[in-house]
Amino acid sequence: MSLILERENMKRKYLQLLAALACCVAAHPPQPAYAQAGLTDEQRSAAKSLADSGTLAPELRLSAQDMAWWRDAKLGIFIHWGLYALPGKGEWHMYNDKVPAAEYAKLAKDFHPAHFRPEGWAALAKDAGARYMVMTARHHDGFAMFDSPSSYGNYDSMHAAAHTDFIAGYTRAARAQGLKVGIYYSPMDWRFPGYFAPRELADNAALMKQQGYGQVRELMSNYGQVDILWYDGGWLAHQGSDADAAWFWQPELLNKMVRGYQPKVVINPRSGWQGDFDTEEGDAPITGPVRAKPWEKTFSLSFRAWGYTPGGGAMAPERAIRLIVDAVTRNGNVLANMSPDPDGDIPVDQVATLRALGAWMSRNGASLQDTRPGPYQPVDGVYGSTVKGRDVYLHVLAWPQQRLNLPPLAQRIVAATRMDGRKVWFEQTAGGVSVEVPADQRDPVDTVIRLEMAAAVPSLAP
Numbered sequence: 001m002s003l004i005l006e007r008e009n010m011k012r013k014y015l016q017l018l019a020a021l022a023c024c025v026a027a028h029p030p031q032p033a034y035a036q037a038g039l040t041d042e043q044r045s046a047a048k049s050l051a052d053s054g055t056l057a058p059e060l061r062l063s064a065q066d067m068a069w070w071r072d073a074k075l076g077i078f079i080h081w082g083l084y085a086l087p088g089k090g091e092w093h094m095y096n097d098k099v100p101a102a103e104y105a106k107l108a109k110d111f112h113p114a115h116f117r118p119e120g121w122a123a124l125a126k127d128a129g130a131r132y133m134v135m136t137a138r139h140h141d142g143f144a145m146f147d148s149p150s151s152y153g154n155y156d157s158m159h160a161a162a163h164t165d166f167i168a169g170y171t172r173a174a175r176a177q178g179l180k181v182g183i184y185y186s187p188m189d190w191r192f193p194g195y196f197a198p199r200e201l202a203d204n205a206a207l208m209k210q211q212g213y214g215q216v217r218e219l220m221s222n223y224g225q226v227d228i229l230w231y232d233g234g235w236l237a238h239q240g241s242d243a244d245a246a247w248f249w250q251p252e253l254l255n256k257m258v259r260g261y262q263p264k265v266v267i268n269p270r271s272g273w274q275g276d277f278d279t280e281e282g283d284a285p286i287t288g289p290v291r292a293k294p295w296e297k298t299f300s301l302s303f304r305a306w307g308y309t310p311g312g313g314a315m316a317p318e319r320a321i322r323l324i325v326d327a328v329t330r331n332g333n334v335l336a337n338m339s340p341d342p343d344g345d346i347p348v349d350q351v352a353t354l355r356a357l358g359a360w361m362s363r364n365g366a367s368l369q370d371t372r373p374g375p376y377q378p379v380d381g382v383y384g385s386t387v388k389g390r391d392v393y394l395h396v397l398a399w400p401q402q403r404l405n406l407p408p409l410a411q412r413i414v415a416a417t418r419m420d421g422r423k424v425w426f427e428q429t430a431g432g433v434s435v436e437v438p439a440d441q442r443d444p445v446d447t448v449i450r451l452e453m454a455a456a457v458p459s460l461a462p
């Protein structure tokens with residue numbers, strides 16, 4: 001579900017809840033909203049997540065210092081890989097096509113990838129300019145891509161034809177490239193009828209929860225240092241939001257356990273706990289001002305799905321670059337997904353996009369990575385800015401006039417250059433800053449201009 005819809009939904013529920021509670025609040029000593037009697041579990045969860053968004057298990061949030069590497073990194077590569085690569089209809093195939101669990105499970109007999117070379121994936125990610133990777137350890141279909149004693153029915157890649165712990169290979173390869181290691185995990189599992197009726201089939205749902213806690217424990221304790229834990233699907237019966245399902249999953253307990261094993265792991269918000277950063281899913285354009293909480297845009301390079309689909313095509317590099325620039329100038333990161341085929345090979349058109357992205361990043365990456373949002377609020381479709389010490393980087397996406405006219409800066413500009421050192425014409429007055437790059441020298445995606453300042457410039461999101 002889109003984050004905006006999710007938020008709107010939660011906001012609406014919370015307002016209803018506040019109205020319902022108005023009488024009690026006056027009559028009784030203040031209590032947290034979720035502790036009030038007579039509420040449904042969903043109401044409690046919604047209230048919990050919103051009312052306490054800054055206070056629910058605040059001790060689990062990482063410090064600004066521990067989040068710094070993630071905020072510096074800006075670009076990560078996602079990998080969706082599992083049994084669903086075989087039918088090639090996307091990772092939702094089992095649910096969308098109503099494949100019975102026993103039928104779907106037969107795929108495990110045919111899944112023995114001939115080219116599982118995670119070193120190649122990691123090298124590709126690194127060449128693309130990424131600093132971290134995130135791989136699906138288990139998606140909603142329930143098949144674990146690792147050695148998982150907690151898996152219900154030994155449904156894992158060690159006990160199937162592959163006889164391989166893919167997560168072990170992946171984590172080693174990413175680390176060997178100097179990339180931070182992220183693990184995607186879906187607590188929900190379509191094999192459990194209890195997922196669809198958690199109250200009516202409470203015992204079955206409890207088994208699913210037990211499996212979830214067990215597998216998260218395995219992932220957090222068997223693969224060395226894990227840098228990112230990327231949950232997906234903390235919701236129930238595909239209804240409501242992740243936060244609505246917090247009554248069931250108890251994400252504050254789950255993540256407390258996680259912190260016990262991996263004190264510094266960066267956790268996303270999709271377990272129903274607020275998380276260390278926000279997520280925004282899909283390749284819709286990014287607009288609006290700089291966002292206060294660090295966030296991550298995630299999209300698939302394939303047009304059809306996150307998992308492999310033959311002939312799925314690939315996003316043009318220009319579009320991927322634009323999403324990265326628009327995210328970073330607004331305090332965000334990008335996690336771009338690639339989809340290995342059943343043998344473990346990355347589709348060639350995805351490779352081509354990542355290589356082109358890498359070429360662009362090697363020229364311009366310094367204007368994005370290790371920066372913070374600059375002094376200027378972005379203007380949608382026109383420009384944005386980043387800052388690193390005394391360097392302000394202007395990212396000019398379009399030139400409405402020959403010169404780009406910007407609001408004033410308190411600090412003096414010493415020089416204006418392109419990333420390759422070419423000089424850029426500029427003018428600074430009390431009324432504003434103007435820059436100009438001749439039309440034939442502009443970059444059609446993003447003309448980056450480095451303003452060297454006489455003094456450090458504060459970020460809009462330090």
Ligand code: GLC
Nearest residue numbers: 001091092232233281298306
């Ligand atoms: C959605 C989809 C899932 C995908 C994820 C990536 O939540 O359910 O298939 O893994 O997005 O963000």
